[in-house]
Structure formats: structure tokens, C-alpha cells
Amino acid sequence: MPKITEASLHNAALAHLARYAATEAGLRRVLANRIRRWAREAEAEGQDVEAIAAEVAAGNARAAAIAARLVQAGAVDDAVFAKARARRLMGGGRSARATLAHLAAKGVAGETAREAIGQEDVPDELTSAVILCRKRRMGPFATVEPDPVLRQKWLASLARAGFGGEVARRALRLPREEAEEILAARP
Known part of the structure; x- marks a missing residue:
């Protein structure tokens, strides 16, 4: 089995970036997975375990250097x-x-x-809550008049999605017209 070269890792990094957006940490993780896969295959072939361990350590150092160079080049931001x-x-x-x-x-x-x-083209918390209400047909987008039990379920659903109590209650109390205005004005 061939050794893990810097060129092969660089090509793997570029192939990954051609298909997916990635962070520096994510790219290092992808390259580390490739190195681990290589090590498993080398071990299955019966290669020396100590040599494999040394190659893995060197490969991980190369992967970190490649990721850092791609960040400097602007390919990863x-x-x-x-x-x-x-x-x-x-x-x-x-x-x-x-x-x-x-x-x-x-x-x-x-x-x-x-x-x-905090960017201006990212929706705020209330807008995101209204979007979720529309997706799940709750609050202003409900097709039925909610009873207290159903309203509690909606609040719980918004809470599980990470919205605070005040935002969740406000989103559920909005009239449909106002909710649609919020959605129409979103960035």
C-alpha cells in the first residue's frame, strides 16, 4: 500500500472542497478520516503496526499544514x-x-x-420562529383553533427548537397578516 503523501492529501482536500463547503476544522477532520481509513487498510494487509502509527502521525501533521495553507489561500474561510x-x-x-x-x-x-x-441578511429570532410556525402549521398558520393543550404543545415544539419563551409566545400570538408581513420583509 502506498504511503500517505502530501500530494495525495492535498488532492483529497481539493476534491472535498470542490463538492462541499468546509471549515478548517472540518477539512482537518475529513483528512484525518482518510488517514485512519488508510491505516486500517494497511493493518489489514499486515504492515508493521509501528510503521503505520508513525505514518499516521506524519499524515496528521501534513493534513493540518494543508488545511492551514488552504485557509491562507482563501479556499477555506x-x-x-x-x-x-x-x-x-x-x-x-x-x-x-x-x-x-x-x-x-x-x-x-x-x-x-x-x-x-448578527449579520443583516440573516433572519432575526422572531422571523425564524415565524418560519418554523409556518412550516409546522402552528400559531398564525394553524388550520384549527387551538385549545390550551395544543398551544402548550406548540410552545414545547418551539422550545425544543431552541426558541426562548418570550419569542415563542410572541410568534404564536401573531395575527396571520402580521406573520405574513414578517415573512415578506425578511432578508
Whole structure:
């Protein structure tokens, strides 16, 4: 089995970036997975375990260097990734809290994630809650008049989605016309 070369890792990184948006941490994770897969195959072929371990360590160092070079070249930009992902998630009805958690899982720094959520073309928390209400046909978009039990279920649904109590209650109390105006005015 061939060794893990810098060229093969660089090509793997470029192939991944050609298909997916990624953060620096995400790209390092993809390359580390490729290295682990190579190590499993090398071990299955009966290669020396110590040599494999040394190659894995060297491969991980190469992967980190490749990811850093791609960041310097501008091919990987955590801020651009965070802004686009925040716009998509909050525009799809995700709360700011859930969006921050998603970005953290992708390896975006906390400050960068908070800046992305605060951008003017990213929907605010109330707009995101109204979008979720429309998707789930609750609150102003409900087809039935809610009883107290159903209203509690709607509040619980919004709370599980990460919206605070005040935002959730406000979104559920909106008249349909006002909710549609909020959706029409969204960025």
C-alpha cells in the first residue's frame, strides 16, 4: 500500500472542497478520516503496526499544514461558511441557539459564529420562529383553533427548537397578516 503523501492529501482536500463547503476544522477532520481509513487498510494487509502509527502521525501533521495553507489561500474561510450556514439555518426556521450549536459542531469559533448570526441578511429570532410556525402549521398558520393543550404543545415544539419563551409566545400570538408581513420583509 502506498504511503500517505502530501500530494495525495492535498488532492483529497481539493476534491472535498470542490463538492462541499468546509471549515478548517472540518477539512482537518475529513483528512484525518482518510488517514485512519488508510491505516486500517494497511493493518489489514499486515504492515508493521509501528510503521503505520508513525505514518499516521506524519499524515496528521501534513493534513493540518494543508488545511492551514488552504485557509491562507482563501479556499477555506470559516467566516464565509458561518455566514452562509447561519443564513440557511435561520432562514429555515432554526433558532439562534440551535444555529450556534450547529456551527460549533462544524468547528467555527464562537465569536465568528455570533458575528455570522448578527449579520443583516440573516433572519432575526422572531422571523425564524415565524418560519418554523409556518412550516409546522402552528400559531398564525394553524388550520384549527387551538385549545390550551395544543398551544402548550406548540410552545414545547418551539422550545425544543431552541426558541426562548418570550419569542415563542410572541410568534404564536401573531395575527396571520402580521406573520405574513414578517415573512415578506425578511432578508
